[in-house]
Amino acid sequence: MAVHSESVMSSRRSYLIRRVFHGFMALFIIATLLFFLFRLGLPDPTAALITEGLNPEERERIRASFGLDRPIWEQYFIYLVNIVQGDFGYSFHYRAPVADIIWERLGNTMILMLPAIVLAYAVGAPLGAWLSWRRGSRADTSGIFVGLMFRSAPMFWTGMIAILIFGIGLGWLPTSGMRTLPYEATGFFDKIFTLDFLHHLILPALVVALYYLGSPLLIMRNTMLEVYGEDFIEMARAKGLPERRILYAHAARNALLPVVTQLAVTIGLAAGGQVVVEVVFSWPGLGREILNSVRTSDFPLAQASFLVMAAFVISLNLLVDILYTMLDPRVSFK
Amino acid sequence: MNNAITEALAKPYSGKRTSLRVLAVTLGLGVCASQSQAQEPMPSITLTTTTESYDPIRYEAAFIIAERWEELGLDVTVAPTEFSTALERLYDQQDFDATILGWTGRTDRLDPQFFLSTLDSRQSNPGGNNPGGYDNPEFNALFDQQSQAFDPDERQQLVMEMQELYKPDAPLIVLFYRDEVVAYNHDTFEGFEPMAGEGLYSEWGPMEAEPVGERGTLRIGGPQEPDNLNPLASTSVWGWKWMRLYYDRLVRLSADVEPLPWAAESVEQVGDTTIAVTLREGMTFHDGEPVTAEDVAFTWNYYLDQDYSYFNSYLAALENAEVVDERTVHFNLKEPSASFASISLSQIPILPEHIWSEIDDASSLSPVDVPTVGSGPFQFERFDRGEFMAISKFDDHFYADDIAVDGVEFIIYADMEGVYTGLQTGEIDVTAWRMEPGQISLAESQDHLTVVNVPDFGYYHLTFNLRRPPFDDRAVRRALTMATDRERMVNVLLDGRGEVGNSVIAPVNNYWHEAFIEQFEFDMDAARAELEDAGYSWDEQGRLVR
Numbered sequence: 001m002a003v004h005s006e007s008v009m010s011s012r013r014s015y016l017i018r019r020v021f022h023g024f025m026a027l028f029i030i031a032t033l034l035f036f037l038f039r040l041g042l043p044d045p046t047a048a049l050i051t052e053g054l055n056p057e058e059r060e061r062i063r064a065s066f067g068l069d070r071p072i073w074e075q076y077f078i079y080l081v082n083i084v085q086g087d088f089g090y091s092f093h094y095r096a097p098v099a100d101i102i103w104e105r106l107g108n109t110m111i112l113m114l115p116a117i118v119l120a121y122a123v124g125a126p127l128g129a130w131l132s133w134r135r136g137s138r139a140d141t142s143g144i145f146v147g148l149m150f151r152s153a154p155m156f157w158t159g160m161i162a163i164l165i166f167g168i169g170l171g172w173l174p175t176s177g178m179r180t181l182p183y184e185a186t187g188f189f190d191k192i193f194t195l196d197f198l199h200h201l202i203l204p205a206l207v208v209a210l211y212y213l214g215s216p217l218l219i220m221r222n223t224m225l226e227v228y229g230e231d232f233i234e235m236a237r238a239k240g241l242p243e244r245r246i247l248y249a250h251a252a253r254n255a256l257l258p259v260v261t262q263l264a265v266t267i268g269l270a271a272g273g274q275v276v277v278e279v280v281f282s283w284p285g286l287g288r289e290i291l292n293s294v295r296t297s298d299f300p301l302a303q304a305s306f307l308v309m310a311a312f313v314i315s316l317n318l319l320v321d322i323l324y325t326m327l328d329p330r331v332s333f334k
Numbered sequence: 335m336n337n338a339i340t341e342a343l344a345k346p347y348s349g350k351r352t353s354l355r356v357l358a359v360t361l362g363l364g365v366c367a368s369q370s371q372a373q374e375p376m377p378s379i380t381l382t383t384t385t386e387s388y389d390p391i392r393y394e395a396a397f398i399i400a401e402r403w404e405e406l407g408l409d410v411t412v413a414p415t416e417f418s419t420a421l422e423r424l425y426d427q428q429d430f431d432a433t434i435l436g437w438t439g440r441t442d443r444l445d446p447q448f449f450l451s452t453l454d455s456r457q458s459n460p461g462g463n464n465p466g467g468y469d470n471p472e473f474n475a476l477f478d479q480q481s482q483a484f485d486p487d488e489r490q491q492l493v494m495e496m497q498e499l500y501k502p503d504a505p506l507i508v509l510f511y512r513d514e515v516v517a518y519n520h521d522t523f524e525g526f527e528p529m530a531g532e533g534l535y536s537e538w539g540p541m542e543a544e545p546v547g548e549r550g551t552l553r554i555g556g557p558q559e560p561d562n563l564n565p566l567a568s569t570s571v572w573g574w575k576w577m578r579l580y581y582d583r584l585v586r587l588s589a590d591v592e593p594l595p596w597a598a599e600s601v602e603q604v605g606d607t608t609i610a611v612t613l614r615e616g617m618t619f620h621d622g623e624p625v626t627a628e629d630v631a632f633t634w635n636y637y638l639d640q641d642y643s644y645f646n647s648y649l650a651a652l653e654n655a656e657v658v659d660e661r662t663v664h665f666n667l668k669e670p671s672a673s674f675a676s677i678s679l680s681q682i683p684i685l686p687e688h689i690w691s692e693i694d695d696a697s698s699l700s701p702v703d704v705p706t707v708g709s710g711p712f713q714f715e716r717f718d719r720g721e722f723m724a725i726s727k728f729d730d731h732f733y734a735d736d737i738a739v740d741g742v743e744f745i746i747y748a749d750m751e752g753v754y755t756g757l758q759t760g761e762i763d764v765t766a767w768r769m770e771p772g773q774i775s776l777a778e779s780q781d782h783l784t785v786v787n788v789p790d791f792g793y794y795h796l797t798f799n800l801r802r803p804p805f806d807d808r809a810v811r812r813a814l815t816m817a818t819d820r821e822r823m824v825n826v827l828l829d830g831r832g833e834v835g836n837s838v839i840a841p842v843n844n845y846w847h848e849a850f851i852e853q854f855e856f857d858m859d860a861a862r863a864e865l866e867d868a869g870y871s872w873d874e875q876g877r878l879v880r
Contacts, residue, residue, distance in 0.1 A: 043418035049569055049643075050425045051438065053448055056461025058643035062569070065697065094719075095562045096701045105720070160751075168759060175759060176752050181553070181722060181743055279748040284720030288748055297418060 012325075019321065023314045030310045031083060034303045035076055038294075044068075045092045045297035066092050079303075088304035093296045098304045101289065106271060106308065108178065109278070109285035112201065113270035116208035117263070124213045125259050128220025129252045133243075135225065144218065151214030159207045159280035166203060173203050176282035204281040208274055212266060216259050223255035230254070257328055264320040268313035373871070373879040376804045378409035381796075382423065382433040385414045391827045392434050392794060395509060398827075399434075399796065402817045406861060407878035408804075424465045424797065432798050432805065433465075434509070439531030439792030439840075440571065442681055444591045445673045446493045446846045448647075449838040450477055453500050467800040468505035482670040484603065489672055490845065497837050497848035504811040504854070507796040508835030510824050511842070514788040515831055517757060517777045518764040522547040525738070526764070528788040529589045530842050535766040537578050538589055540742045541711060541733065543763075550740035555753040556766030559746040563717055564704045565683055566642045566696035575766075576744065580620075580725050581683030581708035584611055584630070585676070591843075593676040597625070597684055597709070599661075601675055607653075607667040609675055615661070618730055619686045620713040630663045631655040632687040640696050648678040684709055711737060720746060757783065771829060787831060791840035809868030815854045816861040 045066065046059040054062075063069055067078070082089055088098035124147070131143045150158065167175035174180065178200050227233065228251060236246045275287035286305060293301035381403075383396035393414055400410040415423070424433045443449060451457055454477050455469035473496060480492035516533040518526060525544040529536035535554055543552050560573035565581065568574060586596040595601055597614055604610045617625040634655035637645055651671035656664045667674060689705045690696070706714035711733050712725035726741035727734060745762055747753045754773045756762040758780065769777060777783045796818070798805035805811055820834045836853055839846045865878065873879045 043416070043422045044426065047418045047422040047426065050421050050461075050463075052569060052571070052644065053443075053463065053647060054569075054643055055457075055463070055646075056426075056459065058646050059461065061641065062643055093561050094701065095564060095567045095697070095699075101719070108720075163755060168755065171759070174761075175755050176747060176761070177721060177745070179721070181724075181745065280751070282747040282749075282752040284746075288720070295418075 016322075019318050023318060026314055027307065027311060031080070031303070031307055032076075034306050035079055035299075038297070038299050038302055039072065042294065042297040042299070042302075045299065048296065083307075088307075089300035091293075091298055091301045093293070093298040093301065098300045101301060102286065102304055102308055105284065105286040105289045108283065109271065109287060112204055112277075112283055112285060113208065113274070114267070115201065116205040117212055117266055117270060119205070120209040120212035121216045121259070121263050123209075124216030125220045125256070126248075126252075128217040129224050129247060129255070131217070132221040132224035132228070133247050135221075140221075144221075147214035147217040150210040153211075155207060155211050155274060155276045156280050158210060159204070159277060162203050162207055163280070174200050175203065178284065204277050204283055207281075208277055211274075215262055215266070219258050219262055220252075220255060223258055224251055227251045227255045257324065260323060260327065261320050264316040264323075265313070268316035269309070271309050271312035373873065375873065376408055376878045376880070377802075378411065379403070379431045379804075380411050380413050382413045382415050382420055382430050384417050384420060384434070388417050391512070391823075392436070394827050395794070395823050396434055398823060399818050402819060402858070403814060405858065406813065406817050406865070407872050407876050409877070425463075426461050428460055428465050428467070428799065428801070430465075430797075430799050431802060432796055434794065434796050436794040437792050438571070439790045441529075441531060441536075441587050441591065442648075442677045444531070444587075444791060444843055444846075445677045446839050446843075447481060447673050447677070450480070450493065450496055452838065453505060465799075466505050466797045468500065468503070469800075470500065470503065473499050481672055483672050484670065493839065493846050494848040497839060498851050501837065501851045502812070503808055504798075504815045505800060506798060506838075507815050507818050507820075507854075508838060509794045509796055509818070509820055510828065510835045511790050511793050511833045511840050512768075512828055513831040513833075514768045514790050515774050515785060516765045516768060516788065517783045517785045519757060519760065519762075519782050520546070520784045521782045522549060522760070522763045523552055523739075526786070527589045528786050530591070530789055531791055533766070533768065533788050534764050534786060535575060536589070537575075537586065539764070540579060540739060541737050544738040550738075552739045552742045552764070553745060553762040554742065554764050554766050555745045555747055555756045555762035557747055557750050557753055558767075559720065559723075560717075562701055562704070563706065563714075564696065564699055564701070565685065566637070566640050567699070569644050576723060576725075577683065577708075578710070579712045579742065580706070580710040580714050580728075581685070582617070582625075582710045583680050583683055585679040587676075587680050593680055596680075597630075598679070601679065603675070604664070606670050609665040609667070609679075610658070611663045611665065611679070613661040613663070614732060617709055617732065619709045620707050620728055621686070621689075623686060623688055625684060625686075625709045627657045627659065627661055627663045629687045630684055631657045632691065633685045634663075634665070634682060636685065636690060636696075637682060642697065645682060648681050651678070712742060715741070722746060774829075774831075789833065789840075789842040791843045793835055793838065793840060795835070795838075807868065809864055809870075812854070813861040813864040816857050816864065818854075819856045821856055 045068070046062050049059055049062065060069070067075060088102065090096070091098050091101060094101060127143065131140045134140050163175045166173045178197060180196050233246060233251055236250050271286065275291055277283065278285040278288045290302065290305045293305060381396050381400055384392045386393040396412045400412050403410045420433060420435065423429050424435060437443070437449065452463045453468045454464055454474055456474065457464035458467045458469065476492055476496045476499065480489050480496065483489035483492060514533045518534060522545065523543045524546050525542045526534045526539055527542055528534055529538065535556070540552055556572070558572050560568060560576055561570045562568050563573060563577060565577055568577070582597040584596060584598040585593045585601060588594050597617060598611045599614045600612045602610045611630070613625065613627055613630065619625060634652065638649055638652060638654065651667045651669060651674050653666040653668050656666065658664050665674070686707050689707055693699065708714070711728055711731045713728045715724035715726050717723045723744040724741060727737055727739065744766070745756060747756060750767065750770050750773065753762070753765050753767065754769060754777070757765055774785060777785050798811055800806055824830065824832045824834050833841060837848060837851060839848070841847050841849065870878055870880050
C-alpha cells in the first residue's frame with residue numbers, strides 16, 4: 001500500500017515538473033513570436049510623429065533612444081535577457097516602465113472581470129442544472145433562449161442599451177470610468193473599497209456577466225442530461241432519495257467538470273480584458289491598453305501585455321488539470 | 335453602405351458617361367488614324383486612403399475621387415490602409431501612387447512656414463515632409479526669402495507669390511478643410527471663444543470659461559490622453575495641450591493668432607539676429623521661487639542641450655540664450671528668422687532652473703519623477719493614467735484675477751462615444767475633440783448644449799507621387815485635380831461643415847491666404863480638354879492612352 005502511494009506521489013511530481021517545463025517552453029515560443037510579429041507587422045513606432053512635423057533625423061534620434069537602431073538579433077537578445085530577469089522594458093509611448101503600466105491595468109481589468117465571471121458562473125451553473133431537470137418545459141426553452149441571446153448579442157450593443165436605459169434614461173448608474181470626480185485615492189485598494197466604485201462597477205459587470213452567463217448554463221444543462229443516464233443516478237433513485245437531492249448532490253457534482261474547465265479558460269482569457277466593454281464604459285483596463293499599444297506601435301508594451309495574457313491562460317490550464325484530479329479520481333497523471 | 339453611397343452618387347451621371355465614352359472612342363480612333371504608332375495605356379493607379387474605421391470621411395472621399403478618375407479613362411484601385419502604415423509608405427518609403435492624408439491645424443502652423451515647407455524640394459528625401467517630390471527651385475528660393483523676412487507686409491507678399499507659383503503645377507490636391515464641431519453645456523459654463531484649429535479646448539478656453547452653475551471646476555472630456563507629461567519627452571498634441579495650462583510661455587497667441595507678450599513684458603528686435611525679451615515683474619513658480627531671466631535663459635539652452643526632437647523646428651534658428659540683467663534675456667540667432675519671435679517664443683515653456691538643472695537626461699525620467707512645477711495660470715494637481723487629470727487655479731499668477739474657474743479636470747474616455755455620453759449626462763462641460771457626424775445632430779437637439787462650428791486651417795490632401803507616371807506629367811495632375819469633385823465631398827461627407835480646399839494656406843488664415851489663385855473647379859470637360867491638349871487620347875475601350 002505504502003509503495004503504491006509513493007509511486008503516485010512521484011508520478012504526480014514528475015508530471016508537474018513536466019507540465020511547468022512545457023508551460024515555460026510555450027511562453028518562450030510566444031515571446032519570440034510576439035517579438036518578430038510586431039516588428040514585421042506593425043509600422044515604425046515613430047511613423048505617427050510625421051504628422052507632428054518631425055523630420056527624419058529627429059525621428060532617427062528617437063528610434064535610437066528606443067534601441068531600434070540596433071540589429072534586430074541584438075534587440076531580440078536584450079529582450080529575452082530582460083524578460084528572464086522580469087524586466088519588460090520601457091514603453092515607447094508613455095516613457096514609463098511597462099511593468100508598472102501593466103500591473104495597474106491588469107488590476108483594473110480583473111476587478112471588473114472576476115466579479116462578473118464569478119457572478120455568471122454562480123448563477124449560470126445552478127440555473128443550467130435546474131433547466132436540465134425541467135427539460136422540454138417552457139422555462140427550459142426560454143432559459144436557453146435568453147442565455148444564447150446574450151451570448152450572441154455584441155457586447156457593445158448590450159452595453160450601449162444598458163447605458164441608454166440605466167445611465168441616460170433613468171440616470172441611476174454612472175456610465176463611464178471607475179470613480180466619480182473629484183477623488184483622492186492613494187492606492188489600488190483605496191480605489192476599489194468604496195461604494196462609489198461599486199456603483200461604477202454595476203453596469204459594466206452586469207453586461208459582462210450576461211455575456212458569459214450562456215456558457216455555464218448550457219454546458220451544465222447538457223452535461224446534466226448525460227449524467228441522468230448514469231447508473232449511480234438510478235441507484236440513488238432506487239434508494240428513494242428526494243429528487244432535489246439527487247439533482248444537486250449527485251448529478252450536479254458529476255457534471256461540474258467541464259464547467260470548471262470552461263471557468264478557468266474564461267478567467268485566463270479575461271486577463272486580456274474585454275476590449276469592447278472597456279471601451280464602451282471607458283474602463284481603464286488592460287484591453288484598452290493593448291489596443292492602444294498596437295495602434296501606437298509601442299512594441300514593449302504590446303509584447304508584455306500579450307505575454308502576460310499567455311502566462312495567465314497557460315497557468316490556469318495547468319491549474320485546471322490539477323483540479324481535475326481532485327474533482328475526478330478517474331483522471332490520472334500521464 | 336459605402337457601395338450604396340457611391341452607387342447613388344454615380345447614378346445621375348451614368349447616362350452622360352456612356353455618351354462621353356462614345357465621344358472618347360471616336361476621338362481615339364481619330365488619333366489612331368493620324369499617328370500610326372502604338373499607343374501606351376496609362377499605368378493603373380493605386381489610391382491609398384485610411385481605413386473606414388479610422389476615418390470614414392477620407393475613406394469615402396477616395397471612392398468619390400476614383401469614380402471620376404475612372405471616367406477619365408484611368409484604372410484606379412482604392413486601397414484602404416491602416417493609418418500608420420499609410421504614413422510610413424508615403425513619407426518613409428515613398429512607395430505610393432497617390433495618397434489621401436491630412437495635416438492637423440496646430441496653432442503654430444498658422445504661421446505659413448510649416449505648410450509651405452511641405453512643397454520645398456529639400457524636404458523630398460525619404461522621411462521628409464514633401465513626399466510627392468515637387469521640385470521648383472523658384473519656390474525654394476522664395477521660401478528662404480520669406481523665412482528671413484522680418485517685415486510682415488514683405489513676407490505676406492512672398493507667401494502669396496509662393497501660392498501663385500505652386501498652384502498651377504498641381505503637385506497635390508488640397509481636398510477640404512473640415513470644421514471642428516464641438517459642444518459645451520451652457521447650463522454649467524459660458525464664455526468660450528472658439529479658436530481656429532483648437533476648438534474650445536484652446537489654451538484660452540479654461541481662462542475664459544465662466545461658471546453659471548454650481549460647480550466652479552471646469553470639466554473637459556477627451557478621447558485620448560497625453561503620452562506623458564514630461565516637457566522634454568512628450569511627442570503628442572495631447573501632452574502639450576495640457577502642459578501649456580500650467581507652464582507659462584514668453585508669448586501667447588491670441589484667439590486671432592496674434593502673438594501677445596505673456597510672461598514677457600516686451601519682445602524687441604535689437605539686431606538682425608538678436609531678440610531681446612524683457613520679463614514681466616513679480617512672477618513666481620508654483621513652489622514660490624521667483625521667475626527670473628536666469629530661468630528663461632536656462633530653459634532655452636537646456637532645450638538646445640537636451641536635443642528634444644519635438645521642439646527642434648522651433649529651436650533650429652537659435653544659437654543660444656543669454657542673461658543680460660535680472661529681467662532681460664537676449665536670444666542670439668544663427669540667421670534672421672521671421673517666425674522665431676511669434677512662433678518659437680509661444681511654444682517653449684519656462685522651466686524652473688532650480689529643479690531642472692539637476693536633471694542630466696530629462697527624456698529618460700520615469701513619469702513619477704517628472705517635475706510638474708511651472709509658473710502658469712494653473713498648477714498641476716494630479717494625473718491618473720487612463721482616468722483623469724486635474725489642475726487648479728494659481729492665485730499668485732498675474733492673470734489670476736481674470737480667471738473665473740477654480741480649476742480644470744480632464745476626464746479621459748475611450749472614444750468619442752464616451753465623451754458624448756459624458757456631455758449628455760452632465761459629467762463633463764465641454765468636448766476636447768471634434769464630435770462624430772451622428773453626434774452633431776443629436777447635440778443640436780439637446781436643450782442644454784451649444785454646438786460650435788470652428789473652421790480649421792489644417793487640410794486633407796491627396797498627394798501625387800511626382801516621381802511616377804502618369805503623375806510626372808503636369809497636365810495629368812491638373813486634369814485629375816479638375817476631375818476631383820471637392821464640392822461634393824464637403825456637401826455630402828462633411829454635411830456642409832467645412833470648406834472646399836484650394837491652397838495649403840487655408841482661407842481662414844486670411845492674412846497669408848492667396849484668394850485669387852487658380853481654383854480648379856470641378857469640370858470633367860475641362861479635364862478632358864487639358865489631357866487632349868497635352869497629347870492624350872482614348873482607345874476603343876475608353877482608356878486613356880498616349
